[in-house]
Structures are given as C-alpha cells and as structure tokens.
Amino acid sequence: MAEETLLDYVTRPKNILILSYWSLREPLTAAAVFPYMRILSERSDVGTIRLVTMETTKKFLPEVDLDIEKVTHTEIRSRKGISGGIAKAELFIRTVFVLIRMVRREKIDLVIAKASLAGAIADLVHFLTGVPYMVESYEPHATYMAECGVWERSSLRFRFAHWMEQRQLVHASHIITVTRNHRNDLIREGISPQKVHVVPSITDLEVFRFDPVERQRIRAELGIPEGSEVGIYVGKFGGLYFETEAFEIFKRAMDGMHDMHVLVLSPSDHEHIRQLAEEAGIRRDRFHVLTVKHVEVPHYLSASDMAFSTIKPSPAKRYQCPIKNGEYWANGLPILMTDGVADDHLLMRKGLGGAVYREDLADLDQALGNIRKILDQPGHRSMIQGLARRFRSSTIIQDVYEELFGPDAAGSASGG
DSSP states (O other): OOSOOTTTTOOSOEEEEEEESSOTTSHHHHHHTHHHHHHHHTOTTEEEEEEEEEEOOOSOOOOOOOOOTTEEEEEEEOOTTOOHHHHHHHHHHHHHHHHHHHHHHTTOOEEEEEHHHHHHHHHHHHHHHOOOEEEEEEOOHHHHHHHTTSSOTTSHHHHHHHHHHHHHHHHOSEEEESOHHHHHHHHHTTOOTTTEEEOOOOOOTTTTSOOHHHHHHHHHHHTOOTTSOEEEEESOOSTTBOSHHHHHHHHHHHHHSSSOEEEEEOSSOHHHHHHHHHHTTOOGGGEEEEOOOGGGHHHHHHTOSEEEEOBOOOGGGGGOOOHHHHHHHHTTOOEEEETTOTTHHHHHTTTSSEEEEOTTOTTHHHHHHHHHHHHTSTTHHHHHHHHHHHHSOTHHHHHHHHHHHOOOHHHHHTTO
8 A cells, every 4th residue: 555554653563452341251252352353363464462351240151262373361350349330440440550561561552442441441541651542343332321221321431431432533543333324424523534444243254154963953952843943042131132122022923933942142140031031921941041152152043043133222223233143144044133223224124134123013023024034035044144245254354454554465475
C-alpha cells in the first residue's frame, strides 16, 4: 500500500496485547477472540501476542486449550473477600495498572480491546502510556443494557460506560463494528470513514461444518430418534436475552414441528433452566440442557435441524451481530430470531437463512411456518452454509487486517 498503515513506524515484528473482558473459559472468548488471534499469529509482521483475560466468573466452565502460536496468556482475577460493584471497580482499576506495566516491560506496540468494556480500559492505558489501541466488536453496550432495562440511564454504571464508549470513538486508532448499520450511523455522527471498519462476528467454517457422524452419535447419547426434529439454543437467558419468553418460543416450536426435542447448551444454572422449561409446559423427556466445551458445540449443532436466537429487541440491536448466528449458519441451520437484530434480520425477512418474529410473538406461528418451508427445501443446509461463507468467513477480518497493517508478503508466500 502506498498510504500509511497502522504501526508503519515499527520496523521489527509487532508486539500486540489483546484484552478480553471475558474469562478464558467463557464460550465467548473461544468464539470471539481465538479466531482473530489465530489470524494475527499467522502474520509474519507480528512478533508476540499477549492475551489478557479478566477472570470474574466463579461458576464451573470447561477447560480450554490455548494452542495458538505466538500467544501467551495472563489472567487477572477478582480479589477474594470483596464482591459486587466494589469488586468490579477494583478489578477494572487494577487491570489498568497491570496493563501499563506490561506495555512498558514488553514493549507493546498496539492494544486490541475486544468490545467496548475492554475498550474503556485500553483507553485509560493509552492515556497514561501513549500506546495506540483499537477496538474490535465495538458496540454500544451501555445503550443495550439501558434499553433492556438492566441499567438505569441515570445510574453511574450507564453514565461511565457511555462516556468511555464516546472516548473510544475519539481516541482509538481504529474502530471495528460488527454491522454496517452501526458503521453508517457512526459516520453520520462525524466519525471518519477511514477510522471505522465492519467485521461481523466471524466463524471458523471448517470447525462448525455439519458432521453426519456426530449427528448420529449425539442423538444416540441423548436418546433422540433419528426421525425427530431438534431445535437448539446456545447461550444464556436474561439480561440482553429473553428468559421466560424464550421458553414460550421453544414450546410453540415443539408444538408446531415433528416430534421436536429442544437442546440447550448454556453455562447458566441447569436447574433454573429446567424449572423455566417446566413452567412453560415443556416435557422433560424432550428437553436437554448441557454445558460443553466450545469445540464440542459443532457436534450438537450437527444433531439439530433448526436454531433459536432469542435476543431482546431494541433500537440499538441493529448494531449487534450474534456469534451464535454465524455458528448456526456454518452448520446449515435455519434460525428463528427476533426481528430487528443485526444485519441478519434483513436476510431472514426474505426467507434467507431463517425467519423472524415480533417482540410480542404475535407472528410466531407464521415465522415457524417459514422455518418449515426452509426445512422442506432439498439441500437447504448447503444453501445456508453459503450464507456463512459470504457473511461470516475469516477472510473478512484478514482483509481488514491487511488494510490496517499492510500486506503480509511473507505470510502470504508461506500460505499462512
């Protein structure tokens, strides 16, 4: 490239620090951080990658294998003996100072923050050290939380998070949103088009491909007949996601589909999930809830026929790009999703890759009918996988990294 790119002044291989607000074992980390690190690690102009995770969860999560070249991991844990808001504030402040020491000691050239919560910390580290930073998967988290009723707009949490999000738009070297809607709105608000890029939540298409052998194995383990249909949900309940409404959706899908079983993969409390299912009238023998490693999720998707994406609707949800949607599509599953979410809903309104329903569920039966039409199409799984190749492929972030850092001639020559 003739034009100047990020870190042009660094002549040696770059040292990059990636900050995740999620635990190393959180499924989000494997889905939203690992694929990007793999692509970065393959570049010849990247020397080291330091992954820093903030370990706040106390619930059991499966072990993960961090086997990515050039990557070393540091975890920052909440201190024992304190909890609630004080614990979060203490962890936030301590992380800032831990990163400042790392930046200076390890000669970090760039901090990449994963989402705006991590971006708030990166912004303060930038202010105190001068190290440049960029924010990937930038979303208006504070607005999401307020629109869903989790935070009050007058609360200190909302005001601080919103203020830090605005600072990131000013001080970050680059912002990567997950939808075109968000990028377009930020440009209308005065952010330079050269500063804002779009990378939907990418998916490893090979890892999440449909596997007929795993389909048979998982169904046999769970006691699901081959002739039964399976709807799967991967994720949490409550907060940004439907809770009781999700189980009403599951129940109505079970009533409308052929001998349907519902499969839930969630790190949330299983007994609470089963209680919500029972209250919705879902039969226990057709409801399965598990916590599995992220690498095992594709096996359960292969055992399924359709997928649920039960996200609470709100105006800002146009800016969201659910990771689960890419994983569902990569496996060839049509998605039943709340209307107005992400760029995906525009495709689903046209019958591509799924169907959408309104917040009040008044048109849910019609949406289920549209899912039925997709399932009855020969080769529908392959057609849906084509959407994943077009809209969730890792080549999207590769192209953006090339735009930001310049072509990686050595990496390309080696097939990296």
